Amino acid sequence: MDGRTLLRLFTICWTVAGVLGAASEESLVRMLFNESRYSPDVRPVVAPTDVFPVNFKLLVIQVIAVNEKEEYMRTNVWVELSWTDYRLSWNKEDYDHITTIRVPAEAVWKPDIVLLNNKDGQYDVALYTKTVISSDGSVYWLPPAIFNSECSINVRHFPLDKQNCTLQFSSWTYNKKEVDIVLLGAVKEFDFKESGEWALGDTFPSRKIEIGDEVFLIIDFKLERKPLFYIINMIVPIILLTILSILVFYLPVDCGEKVGLCINVLLALVVFLLLIADIIPATSLDIPLIGRYLMFTMIFVTIETVTTVYVGNIHFRGASTHVMSPWTRYVFFKLLPRVIKLSPPGEEKEEEITKEESNGPLPWGADAIELRRRREGMVTDDRPPVPPRTDRPQLSSDLKDAVGQVMAVSDHFKDGDSDAAVSDEWKFVATVVDWICLRLFTFILLVGSVILFTEPWYEEGYRPG
Secondary structure (H helix, E strand, C coil): CCHHHHHHHHHHHHHHHHHHHHHHHHHHHHHHCCCCCCCCCCCCCCCCCCCEEEEEEEEEEEEEEEECCCCEEEEEEEEEEEEECHHHCCCHHHHCCCCEEEEEHHHCCCCCEEECCECCCCCCCCCCCEEEEECCCEEEECCEEEEEEECCCCCCCCCCCEEEEEEEEEECCCCCCCEEEEEEEEEEEEEEECCCCEEECCCCCEEEEEECCEEEEEEEEEEEECCHHHHHHHHHHHHHHHHHHHHHHCCCHHHCCHHHHHHHHHHHHHHHHHHHHCCCCCCCCCCCHHHHHHHHHHHHHHHHHHHHHHHHHHHCCCCCCCCCCHHHHHHHHHHHHHHHCCCCHHHHHHHHHHHHHHHCCCCCCHHHHHHHHHHCCCCCCCCCCCCCCCCCCCCCHHHHHHHHHHHHHHHHHHHHHHHHHHHHHHHHHHHHHHHHHHHHHHHHHHHHHHHHHCHHHHCHHHCCC
């Protein structure tokens, strides 16, 4: 017998075995699901008072999204159900050693377990896959599902928040006296896909709650937000804008842009506030962390604007509008200059004159000044003072008019110099106020930012467990 003949005989035997095997499985399915002996609507128990056990396990594939605005969590899971139906057992010796068969899920009895806290009205699984039935009557069903479950969002620490979302399952038809659901917990599947926004814990706390005759399966999802996106796109720009607003105290008043800088920063913060309002849910239960920080910075910049307007008012004061009080002069010309190492306007001129006199000869006209001092008795050396003249020369009318005009011009310049000196004093006061506000507001911003952003770590309610 040649090789071709052997190959043909082997092919014929394999085909016959396959046909016989298919026939055996078909006859087995017909036997098991004969309407006279099996109904998918009847609970598989021997006595009506028996409690039927069903094993429940959840395999988590992916947390697709958490919608803070609509307050729901979208997950991709596999629901693993297993139970034993004595009506679906057979002797494998009678059916060519067939140990398992696969039949549509609609043909067998199911415990009718659904997701109670769904958001979109989808209670059941997404696809009715086939069930695997073994010869001992055990039934294994692993349907996939995409659940949109309700999730109450706690916005207090947004975007450095942690959320606890739950999936709540229960049998829609049967109570605990009819079906005993054995909770086997929830685990990550081997090909679990990490979310770009949320970090999911390795364990899923689960519990079984019995209220009267009803049984509820609760599976918790401990979610921790990955805040890098919000830090780069929201928190850092807000901090930079606030730091930019502090520089308004370093900007000279004469440039005329101090108030404009504060208003522009305030408008930019309002834009960020509107962006946050589109992300978080419209709740009045709490204020999110980023919202509190925005309100802090907006109040901060508003106070800066008011202070800047007041500093501008001080800067442009003059002798004709304001009179400096003694306590203001003492504080800003005696006390504070020693602390901040600034010299008042008058002291700077006196220091320059003293330095010039000590470094070189007297300038032109010094002899006349010395002569005047001698006449007034201000010189204390051995030389006697020059006595004043008693006779007054007679001037013509034209010369008197010229002298009067010169005196008027001289008085005008003296008044101008006096007003300029008073204006310089007010400008010095404004400069001191800017110096103090620059350091004070920097300290307030630093302390406020540290307190607000470290709150999630020292608040007891934020810690998991």
